[in-house]
Amino acid sequence: MxxxxxxxxxxxxxxxxxxxxxxxxxxxxxxxxxxxxxxxxxxxxxxxxxxxxxxxxxxxxxxxxxxxxxxxxxxxxxxxxxxxxxxxxxxxxxxxxxxxxxxxxxxxxxxxxxxxxxxxxxxxxxxxxxxxxxxxxxxxxxxxxxxxxxxxxxxxxxxxxHDERTRKKLLRSWALHWWDFTSQPIDEIYSYYGAKIGIYFAFLGMYTRWLLFLAVFGLTLQLIDFGSLKLVVLPIFFVVVILWGIMFCQFWKRKNAALLARWPISSAVAADPGYKIPARKGCSLQPPMELIKIFEIDKAKGKEVFQRSEWLGRLMRFRNDAIIIFSIICLQLPFELAYAHLYEVVGSDVIKFGFTAVYLLTIQYITKIGGKVSVKLIMYENNENTEKRADSLVYKVFGLYFMQTYIGIFYHVLLHRNFSTLRTVLIQRLLLSEVFENLLENSLPYLKYSYKKYRVRHKKKYEKGESTDKIQFTSRVEKEYLKPSYSASIGEELEDGLFDDFLELALQFGMIMMFACAFPPAFAFAAVNNIMEIRTDALKLLVILRRPVPRASATVGAWLNIFKFLILVSICTNCALLAWMYDEEGKWKIEPGLAAILIMEHVLLLIKFGFSRLVPEEPAWVRANRAKHTTQAQDMCSKKLLRTISGGEKNFAEVKKLE
Structure with a gap:
């Protein structure tokens, strides 16, 4: 339908x-x-x-x-x-x-x-x-x-x-619509794929549009030689970048609220990130309904059971977090530092480029193993709901990817203070990593689909003795069945493929924000990549993959907290970069320039925590619309209650007369 x-x-x-x-x-x-x-x-x-x-x-x-x-x-x-x-x-x-x-x-x-x-x-x-x-x-x-x-x-x-009519319509108006770089039919995407995918593409579109301003600013800094004014222009650029990031997160909340007001999503549905086919259920320590039944029978015993379940759940989450943190420190950190050291020692740029490619390919599989371990650990956590479980997984897996993505770059900055090497690494990561990710996420599903078709043809050839050229897939439903599902790379059991897409955006955001002063044109690379990402992700969903199982989550969830965390880290890293650029000799004298950088860091941290007071999270028309609906509902309930009371009194009087 x-x-x-x-x-x-x-x-x-x-x-x-x-x-x-x-x-x-x-x-x-x-x-x-x-x-x-x-x-x-x-x-x-x-x-x-x-x-x-x-x-x-x-x-x-x-x-x-x-x-x-x-x-x-x-x-x-x-x-x-x-x-x-x-x-x-x-x-x-x-x-x-x-x-x-x-x-x-x-x-x-x-x-x-x-x-x-x-x-x-x-x-x-x-x-x-x-x-x-x-x-x-x-x-x-x-x-x-x-x-x-x-x-x-x-x-x-x-x-x-897939509904073929709607799919073809979206292909024309969305995936193949290149004239307006960031234009997307968000309402149609929501109607066809559900709220969660609609929210993702609304977030991606807004993020890309906002990037265009910093892309122009960063390219201007790169192309124009400011000479001695560079140490004045870079701090200004840094302040603009941080204010941009803070404003983006706050204004996204406003856009999110506006989208929810425009889409008829009930509060009960929006609280759950989606529906699964009944045969695929997650597990938890004890179903909440059983706890409620115990509480209704015996409140004293029920209270004790609730408290035990609550604290046991928290201890299990703490245990799982500790396992992930120690795994990162003991296993992933030495590997990342070894790569960063070898990269610094190798002299040839060609070998460095090839070394980075091999490293990125290897680390993908290592991190996937960590992601699968995180998925298994979370299955035994006593989370309040599926949304909390999803957020817990996001934080754990992002920790793995954060270490994998940034530890080598921190190594070049903290130990060697080698800014030319840092810029080279950033260019390679932005170009090689993002191009590699885009090719991988679009080519692998197609190769899987082609391989499945080959296996079916090959099997039929041996059964009937026919040539594989004569075996053609004529039914659309069979072609869709052979296509891969929209699932996360860390595990097929995690059916939500948006996990990978949000992770890619978060890692890109951290890369361009944390080292903005070292390489301002990074924002231009990110903007171009995201413009391509909008169309390639649309093609992936409409052509290469099956139609995803819908999920009703009405926000980006834990990812917004991760973006905020990356802004906070960016304030510290960029201030450190500016301090090292200013104090090239490493004497660390508290001179006016260095003191100004330290003051600027504290001011930006205050702005980061206080800006939410300045910009409301909801547009005024959304609040007014909700207030209007609340008033209407109260009036209708009041009138119905009065009619019920009035009718009840009349019926009571009639009964009295008959007596």
Missing amino acids: NGHENEEPAFEIGVVIPRRVVQEKDESSDCAHVLVEEFKKVGLIVERVIGIADEFIKLAAPLETLGRAAAELQIKKLTHIGMDLQFEVEEVEAFVKQPDGSVFSWCERFQCYCHLIYGIVNNSKSAKTLKFDGKEIHWEVGENLLQKLESERIVKQVFPL
């Missing part, structure tokens, strides 16, 4: 089953036939497609079916008076529609699909015997059909499908 009630619903979910060798004579016991019939019974529109190696069941849902599922799930949606109320099919006009005109967002639709297809159980009085490719499966009373077939490896996968 793409959004308009009068249009034919688009197929949005695909179910994959192996292609059978033995066809069952009795269709009533055939697994695939039973599955299709059960899907139809719950109101889904079904289409079967026979692929080369597998069979596919495509699912679509009309508005009535989605509305019934939303009512059963008690999904809360935003109404025209600004309140989040449980959805009711009869009152559909009371709820705010999506930017594309649809009643439900992609996150809500996906949740409804999961509820419908995973809610099919055997309601008969006896077990049913199903057959698939000569194999018998017993479907017990009350047992979930889809989960049963998944455990028997009959259903291979359930995954979202």
Whole structure:
């Protein structure tokens, strides 16, 4: 369902089953036939497609079916008076529609699909015997059909499908729209991919637009020889850079608030970073509902259980953080320092360039191992919700990448104070690392897709003895199934591919901010890279990868705190760079210039912590709109309550008269 009630619903979910060798004579016991019939019974529109190696069941849902599922799930949606109320099919006009005109967002639709297809159980009085490719499966009373077939490896996968009409429209208006460098159809991206991906591209677009100013400023400093005024111009540039970073973070909060006010996202949905297919659940120490039940039965015992769970969770997080920190210090730090020392010793620039390329390739795999360890550790943390779990993972993995990215550069600055080497390293990292990352993140999925197609053709060739040239993939759903999912590089279990994209932006931000005084043109490199990133990421999502599972997170989460942390570190590193440039002889005399740098550092730190008071986090119209909706809701509730009380008194008086 793409959004308009009068249009034919688009197929949005695909179910994959192996292609059978033995066809069952009795269709009533055939697994695939039973599955299709059960899907139809719950109101889904079904289409079967026979692929080369597998069979596919495509699912679509009309508005009535989605509305019934939303009512059963008690999904809360935003109404025209600004309140989040449980959805009711009869009152559909009371709820705010999506930017594309649809009643439900992609996150809500996906949740409804999961509820419908995973809610099919055997309601008969006896077990049913199903057959698939000569194999018998017993479907017990009350047992979930889809989960049963998944455990028997009959259903291979359930995954979202691209809507071809919307995908082609986004290709024209987004991925291939080069005329305006940073222009993006954010509302359409939100409608098609969900809030989290929409927020990411809004953040990337704003970050890139703001970079253009510093790119021009930095290039001006590089191209014009200021001579003796350089030690005056560089501090000015440094102050502008820090103020720019502080303002960017604060004004992003305003933009984020404006986007949430424009998109009809309920507070209940926005609190959860997304929905997963039910078969893929994370684990925790003890489900919160069990703790609540204990508390209701015995408050004294429940309080003790809650406290034990709370402190045990904190201790486990502390233990995991300590493991990561000690791993960085004992394992990663020596490796990084050894690389930095060898880089300083080697004389040939060509060897240095090749050495850096080999190092970047090697460190990618080392850091991935650390990331996978972090994922495993977090699975055993007692986090409050999935958002807290995601933030904990972000902080741990960013610590690994922070060490990998910056320790070599700090080595050149702190020990050798070699600014020519520092500039060379920055150029190599900005050019080589970012170009390498872009090639890797776009070429690897395509190579995986090509390899999967080759394997399917090769297997079919041996089964039928045909030439691989005759085996062609004609169905779009089979091509989508073979495409890689949008997942993080540190582990397939982390389904959110935005992790890598945000990590790339954060590392770039730290690189250009922390060493701004040493290499001002770095902002121009970053701006050009991000302009390319907007289009290549769009192509990656629309063409190379499957449609991602939606996530409803309405902010950038922990990444904004990381950006703020990098601004704080930038104040210290740039002041150190200016001090070393000013005091080239290393005498460390407190002269006026050096004293001014120290004063400037303290002033900028005060500005960093006090600027949030100056710029409000929400635009005035957002606050006014919320206040208006709150007033309307209070008035309506008050009137309804008065009518109820008044009606109750009249009924009571009538009863008295009859007596």
